[in-house]
Amino acid sequence: MKNKNRVILLFLLLSFYSTFSQRPENRKEIVLSESEFKTIGKTPAILKEASGLYIDENGTFWSHNDDRYPILYNFDSAGIVKKVVHLNHTNIGWEGITSDRAGNMYIAGIGNNKNDRKDLAIIKIKPLNAITEKVTQGQLIHFSYSDQTEYPPPSSKKNFDSDALIAWGDTLLIFTKNRTNPNTGYSHIYQLSQQPGNYIAMLIDSVFTGQGSLMENWVTDAALSPDMKMLALLGHDKIWIITDFENRPFSQGKITLLRLPHVTHKAGLAFSGNSSIYVVDEKEFDILGGNIYKLDLNPLNIK
Secondary structure, eight states: OHHHHHHHHHHHHHHHHHHTTOOGGGEEEEEOOTTTEEEEEEOOTTOTTOOOOEEOTTSOEEEOOSEEOOEEEEEOTTOOEEEEEEESSOEESEEEEEEOTTOOEEEEEOOOTTSOOSOOEEEEEOOGGGOOSSEEOOEEEEEEETTOOSSSOOGGGOOOOEEEEEEETTEEEEEEOOOOSSOOOEEEEEEEESSSEEEEEEEEEEEEOOOSSTTTSOOOEEEEOTTSOOEEEEOSSEEEEEEOOTTSOGGGSEEEEEEOSSOOOEEEEEEETTTEEEEEEOOBTTTBOOEEEEEEOGGGTOO
């Protein structure tokens, strides 16, 4: 056990060292036009706060609101609802949806705007195509953050909100939505088990997205390409693409910043294959947002 603890400590120290030694040459920037980041459809009217995005084997979309209705909606690019899955769970801060290699789904009840929640949980359910019952009962992964001791913490430490979750091997990774003041510019990465139970989410790495105003560089969703060679982080007007991270922390990979052609409340992102990304945004005042966007990565030559 002592040797195992030493290995874990060494990994954490290496991760933090790499985080604060990110090299400028590992970053580049691409400005996208509306013809590259294309609007291809609308989200259903019921999805006023589409938060998180999943694309199934049929190429149709799944998303959910971030509060109120504990329902997953399956829809096409015309915004037509094809199927709904009702969950026997309260929707408190549902901010993301992802799947593991076996197809099990994880709905992330990790929204924590005030950084004061003690009831953070991820709901695990069976693959969507296997659900036939009218109401689905999932299993809960309860957790707290390894370095949070105050609820809420002081403004300088408010980095315990999150909208982003991916499955990574047999674990889950959470990417925080930085609310620190002054802003540190880092999205922290926490790791925890995919198995139901009560856990401490361990801080294993941090990715620098940029300093600025509160909403300018925070992470609103995350997705991993099927070949596991590309990590995408979403912002209101940006996508950070991280590559070349095999056998090392994400913070030591190459980061390509994609500047999107407009600012909206983009809150869901998913890969379709290894070269296409889809994004959805929330509706604002029934005027802005409520769209589905597509980005073809091939012409961008990201490596």
